[in-house]
Amino acid sequence: MRSLCFSTRTTSFRQSMSPSRASLSSTPRRGFSQSMVEQTIDAAATIIMKWDAETSAYARVTSLFYESKREAMQFIRSVNDLQKLMNLLVSDQGSGSEKLVQAQHLMQIAMKRLQKEFHQILSMNRAHLDPESVSTRSSRTSGRSSSSDYDDDGSSYHEIRAVGNSISEVEEVSSMAMSDLKSIADCMIASGYAKECVHIYKIIRKYIINEGIYKLGIEKISWSRINKMEWDVLDLKIKDWLEAVKISVRTLFNGERILCDHVFSMSDSIRESCFAEISKEAATLLFGFPELVARSKKSPPEKMFRVLDMYTAISEYWQEIETIFSFESTSAVRLQALYSLVRLSESVRSLLTDFESTIQKDSSKAMIPGGGLHPLTIYLMNYLTFLADYSNILIDIIADWPPSVKSSIPESFFNSTGSDESPAPAIAVRIAWLILVLLCKLDSKAKHYKDVSLSYLFLANNLRHVISRVRISNLQYLLGDKWVAEHEAKVSLFAANYVRLAWGHVFASLPENPTVSMTPGAAKECFRKFNSSFEDAYRKQSSCVVPDLKLRDEIKVSIGRKVVAVYQEFYDTHKSTVGDERSVRLFVRFCPEDLGNYLSELFMGKVSSRKFIYVCFRVVSSAA
Structure with a gap:
């Protein structure tokens, strides 16, 4: 007699009644017509027993919702009427228990049938209920059908088909499947069988989400395993993740949230718990990967840009992440994504410090033939050029990073860095400092040339390369025109000194x-x-x-x-x-x-x- 105490029902009997069924509720609680009771039970028994898989071979191999949409809606209405009658019989102590038992028996058969239909629709329409189809459909037909409220003449059904005619066939099938699922879910929840309905949904949809994440290349992996990976292998995994997070947020989890919200729109608590159980594990796994990468000990130069790519991805999709995982029960997903952002920003700062240290520690004394470009100059400027492409992200990362380096640089150097329009003074200071470290290194390397004129040519060449890379990249917007002009003047001075020393005796x-x-x-x-x-x-x-x-x-x-x-x-x-x-x-x-x-x-x-x-x-x- 479980349905007599349906605690999971989210709306009262009187709230869930449609106007066309108001005759049952308008009957006095005591002394309502026995014939009405019998008529309601007989009407329900006719269609419910027709689709009893235990007694009908036809019902065993045929889908009710696939065979006749109109009959499926009649089945749903009969079950709803039966449930309302049971509520009246329970409230009227003078009614006969025989009719209540009969109604309960029919309800059990009906729920078994609806469970089968629910499972069948979910299973057979996997391709049409994939997150991409659901996401596309949602923007056009969301809220158009309340599923269970099909009119007697099937007008709602025809309305959905009319919408379907304006979209693709796949989207039409997806729309119809979602409406059918909602019809069944509403009916089962109202009848006290929410647990059975949700159980079926969770099993099938969680498998789909986990399968989708796996196909996108996301797997459970430990930090120790990440740490032992060769960089080339880890780099490929990062590339897979960057593609996976885009598809997962915009399609996989978004589509599942839309589907879950639609099917279980009757109950906020059910749709929340359902979506949380389906998506939480996979989403936490997805957003936990960047944290593992940030913590890994491998620090090749390319790691900086992969870390920034991951930080950018989470930042760009943060609004969607907050919207999709807005439930309190999915707060762990939001926290994991946020914690990964923190660890990635810490990794960027650490990598910048390591990069500066690498430049500072360079002690090579090999002279470049002909006073040409030093590999250190080429390496650093390539690095900074790529880094400048992430200036918008770096603004956030190093905004509160104390500029301890400033005390080591002349104040005039900073006055020439950037401009009033500079969008990122903090990152501009960091980049200007790294360039200054390079120039100091080059100055010390120039002293190894025995020919002084060649040392000036060496300085002119390398500083001009620095300026050229600044001009053709976002570095110019960070450092400013004044910085460029002042360093161009230094190039001219170096070149003039070279000409004077190398060709002076010719002039003389x-x-x-x-x-x-x-x-x-x-x-x-x-x-x-x-x-x-x-x-x-x-x-x-x-x-x-x-x-x-x-x-x-x-x-x-x-x-x-x-x-x-x-x-x-x-x-x-x-x-x-x-x-x-x-x-x-x-x-x-x-x-x-x-x-x-x-x-x-x-x-x-x-x-x-x-x-x-x-x-x-x-x-x-x-x-x-």
Whole structure:
């Protein structure tokens, strides 16, 4: 007699009655018509016994909801009427217990049938009740059907089919299956059989959620196992997780929440407990993985960006996570996602500290041939360029991280960092500090060059590379135009010092006034000095490298302006002063065009001095 004490029923009998069934409730509690009782029981018995699988082979192999939607709704209405009658019989102490027992027997048969139908609809419509179909359907038909309230003429059914005609066939089937499930759930809950209904739902849907999570590559894994993984293996798992969290939040859990809310809309407590039991384990497993990664001891450079990717993913989906897992019973899921965010932010800070330490500890003394780019410069700027792409996330992570480094940097350095429009002063300070650490390291490495001019070229090359990477990335928005301008000025200073030291003796070999009158001997001596100094400078500088095209042109223009232009005037004025043609060939080894050609070949990193030596040898030989 369990249904007589249905404690799980969420609405009272009088609240759940439809207007068309009000005749039962309007009958006086004592002395209501015996014929009405018999009529209600007979009507219910006719359809319930027709679909009794114990007595009918047809009912055993046929689905009521699949065979006839109209008859299925009639079955539901008969069960609801039977339940209302049982409530009246219980409240009327003078009624006969025989009718109550008969009604109870019919109710048990009906509930058994509805359990079978509920299980069958869930099982047969797995493809149509997948989270993606449910999510799509929900935005178009949610709230359109109250499931159990089908009219006698089937108008609600036709209304749903009309909606279905405007969407895909899959969505239509999904919509109908959800409505059927709600009809059965409402009926069973009202009849005191909520436990049986929920049990079936939980078993089937939890399996679907767990299967979905597994197919997305999420598995239960311990921290010790994570710690023992090679980075390449762990990196693949992180990539799988990044894809899985997107599908899980937007489709898997969202679809399940929608389905659960729809089917059990009659009871807030049931839909909450049901969804919590189905999704809690899988969701906690999903959002617990980032915490394990954050705690792992492996810290290759790529880990920083994977950690930031995971932090970004949870942050972007946080509103959906809060909405889907809004129940108190699913608060553990929200807490796990939040705790993973905390651990990921701690990992980012730790990785930034480790990265700075790596730069600080670099003690290599190997000199870069030709004063080119140091690998440390390339590595750090690539790292910071990628890091700047996460500036919006880094604002949150390091907003409350004390800028202890600031005390080690001149105040003027910070005044030039960023601008009034800078969105992230904290991250700008951190990045500016890391660049300053690099520049200090480069300054110490430049001192290893025996040729001072080469050390200046080395500094100019590396600082220009830093600025170039800043200009083409989000670093420019963080550091600001003023920072870029000040460091460009330093590049110009380094380049000017290189030109002065490397080519100064060439400049000095020419008279300050190239058009001043000279004796033939003085002119010959001046040409001789220039030849010697230019050959020496060219030979030394032929191996120099300037990777940046703009800087290369700037240096060439600077040299050309001080050498070629002055030599052109001297050449035009004193070529005839040297003497006859043989003397000209002997002392005037270069025409102005030759100098321009030679300079154009400099700073490529692959200029050979063989051609230059051959030209000089040919000139001397022809003169002899």
